[in-house]
Amino acid sequence: MVTGMKRSNNNENASSSRKIRKTCENADAPSTSRQSYTSSQEKKKKAEKVVIEERQRINEVVEDDELVVLEENIEIELISRTWRTRAYACFPAPKIKMIKRNWNEFTAKSKNVNFSKLSSLEPHYWDIIREYRNCHPAKSVEKNSAMQKKYLRMTIDERLEFWKNQAQRIWWHAEDRLLFDESIRQKRKIEFCKDLKKYFKMNSETPSQNVERCHHLAVKFLEFNKKKFVENDKSLTPRALPEEFEMFYLSKLAYHPPRDRMRITENLSNTDLGSDGMKIPVYSDCAETDHREVHIPESLCYDYISANVIDRASEPKLEEAIGMAEQEKNKIICSCCKSENGPVNCFNNPDCRCSMVNQRLESLQGNDGRTSFTSFKPVNFRTGSAAFYRYAAFACSEECACKGRCNNNVLFTLQKNLFQLEVFRADIATGFEVRTLNYIPAGTPVMEFRGEIMNSDRLEENLKDYSMQLTDPAEDRKALHPIIESLNFTPEYLKVLKMINKKEWHIDCKWQGNVGRHLNHSCIPNLEPFRVYQKNFTPGHVSLVLFSVKSIMPGERLTIDYGPNYKGLREGWCACGTFACRNGMDFHIFNKLNYATIRRCFEEIMQRENEDYDKLIEHWDENYYRHVELVLQLRDDRLLYKYGNDDYPLPEQLM
Known part of the structure; x- marks a missing residue:
């Protein structure tokens, strides 16, 4: 917002502002043909030129460092490559183009290929694609765009230059407006999906x-600090909260970026379309003034993937197991009838095979306070034990008769991409982090942690800090094997499955990964990982999904617990900044508190965050009220938001 103390008497200002607004709105209208697309690009260039000229003219009349208020205030938000007004503060992305993959055809193509040797010191996803080496069982994979193929062929040095050339300084980053626009987009996504809207x-x-x-x-706080929780602790009376808690820690964890930012890219996945149905921008907020001098680390030069990767040349036994899992006798899919009226009730159907396995996994939680894994209800973590060991789910898939559109698919909302994410760097030492631009309800799947699946024998020392454990042989032998043995698999497949499950499997994301690799550690994380199986029980059929432990506010950092072996904790340089941080200056105070007082600390934090979020919504209503009354309508085969006499194009990713 251009504001100031002096008012200009120049009558041209009002017409100029209307000209900018009209030009920008026309430039952002979605096109329906190649000709209109070209025309739209020309309008965008004209809009940029008009805005630059207008800004130069404004600068000429600035006196005594005071900004001149125009006759009609011009809202200028440089969030994308153009100056945008009103509703255009976010990054729309079209739908993803997917291709179907036939397992038999894939196997036939890969028979006569000579495999090259892959290095763990550089990205190698392009070699895996080129040599038909990825044997992950995903049936639908994202089609690589021309831009992505070009990027995958680059060396690390070329990628560093590629990112540096994309870097652009962003003036007047409108954080408040960005969060509001993303809330509108999220709301419309839910309204456009009748299943989400209803359930x-x-x-x-x-x-x-x-x-x-x-x-x-x-309880996690106590266990993290090697203390034991007993049921009698629930009856303890909370003590008075330390003064340090009120002074330093009782505030929301939202990140407030500066007005002047350096955007490295508007799309982390390097695709023309945006991986996962959205574009994830990357910012550097380290006071770098020149885009040519922005610091780009090698850790940003990885291959962005839309599904896990399994190298069949390095994991032949796992490939064999996945191939046998494709046999009809070994598949775990349901025959529940598809419904035209809404999601199929698979979860409560005693004949649904997927639901039966899901509820068998639920029984592993014990008899006290079980958590059900359904499509629309939040997941409630009822104990302090790590979700990875205590919780697991089995979901219906696209190969089921219900096509995964049922109440037994805990990944249903995850596939709708409801939460816009942003990668940012506030400090060179801390590195890149992830934050959400949307409100995320507690118990909701937020993202899948992706990478290359490999057994522990292949996990080299330089990869350990970038990997997450996917299986635990000792625990899985006690919990999963009785379920696996009851599923009537063929004897040959059961033998191979037991053999590969004796190994410890990991997801390595150093050179192949997604936005999850940028998640930072926190001693009080707001995300918790657990496993979701689909179609079978090989390591290739499991997804490591990150769920929100609590309600997460717009702008808040997304964090996970790296575990007790995290190098930052061992060497004393963890910088999560929470009251539970073992390297924090006040940890000696909080470590002496009993269970009831610690729980009271979390209650106070959640209450304060909810109050701040309510204030944010009130602020939006007061300042951007017109968007609350936007009405969706169809005209000339185009969907538009209608308000008064103004039309607002629908965000492209919803078209």
Whole structure:
């Protein structure tokens, strides 16, 4: 917003501002043909030129460092490559083009290929694609765009130069408006999906569920610091909260970026379309003034992938197991009839094979406070034990008769890409982090952690800090094997499956990964990983999904617990900044508190965050009220938002 103390009497200002607004709105209207697309690009260039000229003219009349208020205030937000007005503060991305992959055809193509030797010191996803080496069982994979193929062929040095050439300084980053526009987009996504609109609730937490979440976090705090929780601790009376808690820690964890930012790229995945149905921008907020001098680390030069990768040349036994899992006798899919009226009720169907396995996995939680894994209800973490060991789910898939559109698919909302993410760097030492631009309800799947699946024998020392454990042989032998043996697999497949499950498998994301590789550690994380199986029980059929432990506010950092072996904790330089941080200056104070007082700390934090979020919504209503009344309508085969006499094009990714 251009504001100031002096008012200009120049009558041309009002007409100029209207000219900018009209030009920008026309430039952002979605086109329906190649000719209109070209015309739209020309309009964008004209809009940029008009805005630059207008800014130069404004600068000429600035006196005594005071900005001149135009007759009609011009809202200028440089969020994308053009100056945008009103509704255009976000990054729309079209739908993803997917291709179907036939397992038999893939196997036939890969028979006569000579495999090259891959290095763990550089990206190699392009070699895996070129040599037909990826044997991951995903049936639908994202089609690589021309831009992505070009990027995948680059060396690390070429990628560093590629990122540096994309870097652009962003003036007047409108954070408040960006969060509002993303909330509107999220709302429209839910409205456009009739299943989400009817069954998914953004604010479905009850007071008792909030208490359970605070209990979960408090027990994790005790376990993280090698203390034991007993049921009698629930009856303890909380002590007075330390003064340090009120002074330094009782505030929301939202990141507030500066007005002047350096954007390295507007799309981390390097695709023309945007991986996962959205574009993920990358910012550097380290006071770098010249885009040519922005620091680009090699860690940003990885291959962005839309599904896990399995190198069949390096993991022949796993490839054999995945191939045998494709046999009809070994598939775990349901025959529940597809419904035209809404999601199929697979979860409550006693004849649904996927639901039966899902509920068998649920029984592993014990008898006290079980958590059900369904499509629309939030996941409640009822204990402090790590979700990885205690919780697991089995979901219907696209190969089922229900096509995964049922209430037994905990990944349903994840596939709708409801939460816009941003990668940013506030400090060179800390590196890149991830934050959400949307409100995320507690117990909701946020993202899948992706990378290359490999066994522990191949996990070299330089990869360990970039990997997450996918299986645990000792625990899985006790919990999963009885379920696997009851599924009537062929004897040959059961033998191979037991053999590969004796190994410890990991997801390595150093050179192949997604936005999850940028998640930072926190001693009080807001994301918790657990495993979701689909179609079978090989390491290739499991997804490591990150769920929100609590409600996450717009702008808040997304974090996970790296575990007790995290190097930052061992060497004393963890910088998560929470009251539970073992390297924090006040940890000696909080470490002496009992369970009840620790739980009270979490309750206070959640209460403050909810109050701040309510204030943010009130602020949006007061300042951007016109968007609240936008009405969707169809005209000339185009979907538009209608408000008064103004038309607002629908964000492209919803078209």
